[in-house]
């Protein structure tokens with residue numbers, strides 16, 4: 180099998196790894212079942228032959244919320260030339276003293292501040308991680324809020340005296356997410372999109388071994404839902420090496436470096452990449468995604 184080297188940047192790594200220098204491109208990770216054969220576009224309606232990835236125009240859903248959490252710019256095929264004004268609120272990493280100096284698109288991504296594990300500073304993006312921002316996690320906050328509160332918060336934001344402006348107004352300010360997209364984010368947060376990832380990943384040290392069953396994961400990886408499979412040669416391939424991230428990182432190594440990112444993308448898909456049909460979209464469970472993660476972690480690097 181030939182290895183296709185693509186300029187794919189994940190910008191993700193465990194806190195124990197040296198920071199990679201290039202994080203310009205948003206992450207591009209094809210993980211779950213890819214549509215068999217031909218490339219699909221967001222407009223292809225192939226429900227008749229198998230599941231299709233959701234498009235931004237679909238009614239609100241947890242899966243769309245998960246894609247937006249990852250990268251709303253990629254979902255909407257736009258980008259930001261500005262840096263999120265709320266970015267000035269971030270703190271320097273207490274261990275290294277380094278500042279997360281990303282700019283533009285990255286500074287607007289929910290995951291960049293609140294994490295792939297939704298635990299913010301209490302999770303994998305805690306002290307020592309190159310994505311450190313000191314932002315609070317949401318896993319413990321959301322149960323104390325109402326959907327209406329959060330819907331308004333995400334749409335209209337709040338005035339922040341330090342910034343001197345309204346921040347977090349994702350619906351009325353940049354990036355102008357539609358009401359349905361705000362609702363998708365609310366569904367993601369309240370209806371089981373955001374989970375406690377320690378159910379699926381050992382988090383004592385945030386070193387991230389998956390708790391799933393690798394044997395079950397292997398068959399899901401190789402056969403998917405019976406229509407689409409992660410292992411097809413136009414997707415990740417049997418050995419997870421068809422697509423290399425950052426030009427070098429295999430699916431196996433990414434799953435070890437950032438299991439939270441891989442779990443999230445396995446569950447919801449890759450924003451802007453409808454070829455990748457996520458586990459949730461083909462009707463699989465989070466446990467299925469966790470089993471796949473466990474299998475991928477056993478792949479040769």
Ligand code: HEC
Nearest residue numbers: 263265266268286287288289292314320324329332349364
């Ligand atoms: C630049 C970093 C940053 C980004 C990007 C970001 N947030 Fe936040 N978010 C924060 C900070 C800081 C707070 C805490 C504000 C506070 O406690 O006053 C917060 C608070 C929240 C809260 C909790 C509000 C409450 O009631 O306590 C929710 C929900 C939330 N963010 C969701 C999101 C979602 C969804 C996105 C992506 C669309 C997002 N955030 C993107 C920094 C960010």
